[in-house]
Structure formats: structure tokens, C-alpha cells
Amino acid sequence: MGSFTAAYLEQTPSGGWVASNAAPAEHPFTYQLSHPCVVDDRETGACRGSDFFQCPAPPGRVVEDLIPEQRRLVLSGEGGATRTIDGFPPGDVPVGSPVGPWIGGTRACIDITALNPAPSPAEVFRYFQTLPLPQLPTKQQPPGNGLVGLPVIFFTDGPTTQTFTLDIRGFTVDITATASSFTWHTGDGTDLITTDPGAPYPDHTISHDYASGTYTASLTTTWTATFSIDGGLTVPVPGSTTTEGPPVTFDVLQARPVLTNPFD
Numbered sequence: 001m002g003s004f005t006a007a008y009l010e011q012t013p014s015g016g017w018v019a020s021n022a023a024p025a026e027h028p029f030t031y032q033l034s035h036p037c038v039v040d041d042r043e044t045g046a047c048r049g050s051d052f053f054q055c056p057a058p059p060g061r062v063v064e065d066l067i068p069e070q071r072r073l074v075l076s077g078e079g080g081a082t083r084t085i086d087g088f089p090p091g092d093v094p095v096g097s098p099v100g101p102w103i104g105g106t107r108a109c110i111d112i113t114a115l116n117p118a119p120s121p122a123e124v125f126r127y128f129q130t131l132p133l134p135q136l137p138t139k140q141q142p143p144g145n146g147l148v149g150l151p152v153i154f155f156t157d158g159p160t161t162q163t164f165t166l167d168i169r170g171f172t173v174d175i176t177a178t179a180s181s182f183t184w185h186t187g188d189g190t191d192l193i194t195t196d197p198g199a200p201y202p203d204h205t206i207s208h209d210y211a212s213g214t215y216t217a218s219l220t221t222t223w224t225a226t227f228s229i230d231g232g233l234t235v236p237v238p239g240s241t242t243t244e245g246p247p248v249t250f251d252v253l254q255a256r257p258v259l260t261n262p263f264d
Contacts, residue, residue: 003034004115009068017068020114028085029070030098033110039067054122055109060169062113062123068105071098119168121238124175124227127166129241133177134158136245138184138219141201146252151207154184155198156219156245175237177225184208187215210252218247 008023009031019033037047057063074090074097077083082090088100119127136158146152160179165172184192186208198206225237 003032003038004066004112004117006031006033006112006115009033009070009110017108017110018114019068019110019112022114026073026075026095028073028075030073032069032071032102033064033066033112034069036065036067036107039104053109057111057123060113061111062117062120062169063109063111064120065107066110066112067107068110069102070105071102072100073098113169116169118229119171119173121227121235123168124173125237125239127168127173128175128177128225128227128237128239131162131164131175131177131241133162133223133241133243134221135243136160136179136182136197136219136221138217138245138248139200140217140248140250141204145250146210148210148212148252148254151209152250152252153198153201153204154186154192154206154208154217154219155200155204156182156221157197158245160197171229172231173227173229174231175225175227177223179221180224180240181222183220183222185218185220186210187217188213212252212254214249214251216247216249219245221245 006019007021007030008027009017009019011017019031040047053065055063055065072084072088074082074084074093074095076095082095084090084099091099093099136156139155139157141153162177164175166175179197180195182194182197184206186192188210190208192206192208194206196205198204221243222240223243224240226234227237228234
């Protein structure tokens with residue numbers, strides 16, 4: 001959350017706004033593009049967190065919800081004099097110097113790709129959602145068929161941490177994804193939610209009792225992550241994503257006692 005400076009701000013034929021540092025010669029303004037929270041904090045000492053808006057962005061573009069502000073630049077005039085676009089006193093400063101206060105504009109979604117900002121947490125999250133995270137398998141004990149009265153043990157033996165290095169617009173972004181919760185779909189309408197991947201007998205932590213029948217169980221893994229840019233500070237990725245593991249089908253049988261003659 002912060003502000004960006006730009007030399008030029010223009011509206012496209014489609015009505016969108018694009019910021020860049022490629023301004024025409026002696027353009028009359030310089031620009032400051034601030035997140036609404038920054039402006040709120042400056043004006044009221046607080047941020048209206050519920051007022052955030054996620055701007056839609058085409059692939060490879062950075063579009064942010066920003067409030068543009070512009071400030072006059074001193075221009076050259078006739079006979080070596082200086083001026084401003086609207087007659088504001090230029091003062092005794094060189095051509096190209098900013099003068100006067102910042103003039104607030106209307107909040108809008110502004111394409112700031114040309115300013116080459118570091119990837120925002122929201123942008124990293126979009127990449128995080130596309131990573132090839134492991135689809136953790138469901139393992140059960142006893143293997144094969146189970147027995148009524150004997151709990152079925154669940155666990156997974158897939159990797160629960162993965163690290164990815166991405167190039168996002170020329171920035172090196174390291175993302176470390178961690179399996180933070182596990183939802184075991186037992187197949188009989190029950191979901192078991194845990195924060196550990198389980199373990200086989202005798203160190204098991206996840207089990208379920210079944211009636212006789214045929215069941216298909218599966219595992220949904222929820223992944224969260226942290227990231228750093230160009231080896232800098234590590235911060236959380238905002239949000240989570242899930243993967244679905246391959247299901248496993250098994251029978252639970254009813255064992256029936258049978259009396260026999262030990263002397264036969």
C-alpha cells in the first residue's frame with residue numbers, strides 16, 4: 001500500500017486510465033497515484049478497509065484502484081519568462097519544477113504497468129492460484145477392505161511444502177506454499193477437517209468408523225503461502241487455494257462369528 005509517481009496520465013478510447021513516465025515535452029503536470037487507504041490516512045488518520053476494490057487486470061498488466069492527484073509544472077514562456085498551465089504563479093524556480101498544492105482527482109482503476117511497480121500481494125496471489133501444487137493422495141489402513149468395528153485410518157504421504165521461483169515482470173518472486181489444512185471426505189457424508197496430514201498406525205491421528213458398504217474417500221488440501229521479491233522481506237500471500245487428490249474406493253465388510261467344533 002503506497003503511492004506511485006508518474007509523468008503522464010491519459011484516458012484511453014475505451015475509458016480506462018493508463019499511467020507512464022513518457023510524457024510529452026513540457027507536459028503541464030506531474031502525477032501522484034495513491035491507494036485510497038493512503039489518502040484516508042493522510043486526511044483522517046484512518047483507513048476504510050471495507051472500501052477496497054480489486055480492479056480487473058488483463059494478463060501481464062497491473063491495474064490498481066488509485067486516486068490520482070496532479071501538481072502544476074513550471075513551463076517556459078515568451079522572452080525567457082516562465083508560466084503554468086492555468087496562470088498559477090510559477091515563482092522563481094526552473095522550468096519543470098512542481099509548484100502549488102496537489103489537486104485531487106477522481107478515484108479510478110489505473111493501469112500502472114509502465115511504471116514497473118513491484119508485484120503487489122494481489123498480483124502474486126493470482127500467480128499462486130495457477131501453480132502446479134501437489135494433489136495429495138488419500139492413504140488408508142487397513143489397505144484394501146476394512147471391517148465394521150475397526151476404524152479406518154487416513155493419512156497422506158505427499159509433500160506438504162513446495163517452493164517456486166517465478167519471474168513476474170522482471171522481478172524474481174519466491175513463493176513457499178504450505179499445506180495448512182486437510183479435508184478428508186470419507187465417502188459416507190462425513191468431512192474430517194485437520195491441520196496435519198495424518199500418519200500410519202501406530203502413530204495415526206485420523207480415523208473413521210464405517211458401517212458395512214462400499215465407500216470412495218478423497219482429500220481436499222488447502223494451501224497458503226508466503227513470498228518475497230528479489231530476496232527481500234517475506235510476507236504472506238493474501239488468500240488460499242485448494243487441490244483435489246485422487247480418490248480411493250474400498251469395501252467395509254461385516255465380520256460374522258462362526259461356531260466350529262475344535263475336535264473336528
